[in-house]
Amino acid sequence: MAEWQNWAGNITCQPREIVRPRDEAEIVEALARAETQDLSVRVAGSGHSFTPLVATDGMLFDLSLLQGIARLEPENSRAWVRAGTRLADLGEPFHAAGLAMQNLGDVDVQALGGALGTGTHGTGHTLPNLSARVSGLRILRADGELRSVRDDTDPEGLRAARVSLGALGIITAARIELVPAYRLHERVERPKLDDVLATLDERIAAARHFEFFWYPKADRVEAKSLDLTDRQDEPDRKGERIGWSHRILPSLREQRFTEMEYAVPAELGRECFLAVRDRIRARHPDVVWPVEYRTLRSDDAWLSTAHERETVTISVHQDGRLPFEPFFADVEPIFAEFAGRPHWGKVHTLARAQLAGVVPGLSRFERLRAEWDPRGRFLNPHLRTLFSEA
Ligand SMILES: Cc1cc2nc3c(=O)[nH]c(=O)nc-3n(C[C@H](O)[C@H](O)[C@H](O)COP(=O)(O)OP(=O)(O)OC[C@H]3O[C@@H](n4cnc5c(N)ncnc54)[C@H](O)[C@@H]3O)c2cc1C
Incomplete structure (x- = not known):
């Protein structure tokens, strides 16, 4: 059995299988296997969360082979980036194109999908969290359907998916709005x-x-x-x-x-x-x-x-x-x-119960989660404490 541990060492789990897909097709294939074997599914970024978001005894996706910039659009100051890319690996290629991320957190070792997933932020009263600079996402749902959510075609879907703890599906790429290098x-x-x-x-x-x-x-x-x-x-x-x-x-x-x-x-x-x-x-x-x-x-x-x-x-x-x-x-x-x-x-x-009082978007998110993943394939015990399943 495989073993997974977060950076801080306070969370460990033994997934039945760790999958390292090279592309979206391999993710779809593995998701179908998870369905047949009735395995819970979670995605790991670089394990820098302190909460048991990633922990599973089922199928764990490691996206470290899904790396790099898929498309750089300097003329629009933006780029499509594969979700397994570490933020640290983006600074130099963006800089070479005269561009930069608007802000970063205290560290840059997170995977892009992981940093977005929990609403990772830096500091600055005019600067929102990293996910607020995302204008498009490609997400594979539990049933293998690819959803492309973009600010122009599906703004509500994007508001749901930008910070989604891996509960809606597996993000394979994100379009990041950049700024001139500074x-x-x-x-x-x-x-x-x-x-x-x-x-x-x-x-x-x-x-x-x-x-x-x-x-x-x-x-x-x-x-x-x-x-x-x-x-x-x-x-x-x-x-x-x-x-x-x-x-x-x-x-x-x-x-x-x-x-x-x-x-x-x-x-x-x-x-x-x-x-x-x-x-x-x-x-x-x-x-x-x-x-x-x-x-x-x-x-x-x-x-x-x-x-x-x-x-x-x-x-x-x-x-x-x-x-x-x-x-x-x-x-x-x-x-x-x-x-x-x-x-x-x-x-x-x-x-x-407590979250409902302070997170205004919680019930909207829960409705979409239940629609996209009705069988709770992406839920683990921790996520079940956060979201209602109905
Ligand atoms: C030393 C250190 C410094 C930190 N500094 C900051 C900081 O300055 N600001 C801040 O806000 N936070 C900070 N954090 C917290 C950290 O940024 C977040 O916990 C972040 O989510 C970790 O990213 P990760 O790649 O390690 O993701 P993980 O912790 O591995 O995963 C986080 C979540 O994202 C999901 N996920 C990952 N990849 C995908 C994907 N491709 N598709 C769908 N879901 C996915 C996971 O399932 C999980 O729910 C820090 C943590 C540490 C240990």
Whole structure:
């Protein structure tokens, strides 16, 4: 029996079969086999989710052979990209065509299909999550039918499928809307927390990307802002860098950790952070890993954590070698007080009943899911806690 494990090491599973298709026809063939053998089906990206989204004892698709840019359209500033492509492999070819992704998350090791699947985002009050820049998707449903959803032909289908946790089908390619290649000037400072909080709105408004990390045990802050620049030189000041966006935005995260992240209304972000800070100071002062504060522009995907609401995301982290459950469980109720929506790929304990109160697009998504996959072929135990099956 095969074994699969996520990056953080907190989720493992033993699928009956791991399928590595080279093209859509091989996916269709394997889906028919899953149907005959009555196997549940899940797709893995690069395993960077902390929740058991990928776990299955049935058929697991690994799309690592479905790589690369299928069609680059520089004249339209967009590209069709195969879903198994790692984001890190897109920066250079896009750059060679004078183009770039509008934003990236903290890392770029995710597979495209996986990054879209959970609504992966970076930071920047004018910048939505990565899926909001997708204008077309090719999806293979459980019955093997290929659906092409595009903004011009099926905008509703696209709003459903952009962030869909692999619950509607297997995404084989996505059309990404790009922007002209851009350079960024990064500045990292270590201000006092009170100073950051007193000037938070100004800091957010002043930068293309702003985020800060507060390290509880050390009571130290790292504030990062990035802005567009045409400068070609290397800054000689400590804490500053200049370069093309795809080289500056992603960090290298080598130490394993676990993470919980909630998206709260932007206007409540500061207050929510203060409540989290106070809880950690009072009950978890030994936590070394940071609380991270980012901004996210609203978008219209049904399951997006920023669905029709300007957003602040707040996340807590724990060392990958330490238990995270007691700490996260003690902080999670605070997010509920601020109408928080959980990041689908990061630790949370919300089930359908609670999600229905904070995810406005949930029932619409459920209806489409039931229509596209009536037998729940793409559901695993975790997804069954999130969505009704009817
Ligand atoms: C070190 C680290 C840093 C991170 N930084 C950020 C960050 O800055 N911002 C942020 O928002 N998140 C961040 N995350 C979370 C991460 O971006 C998401 O969990 C993302 O979904 C992981 O992508 P993946 O390729 O590993 O997908 P997986 O975790 O393998 O899969 C995610 C989901 O997508 C589905 N899926 C994958 N491929 C397909 C496909 N082709 N068709 C249909 N469904 C598919 C899977 O079934 C699953 O439901 C981080 C995680 C880690 C470990």
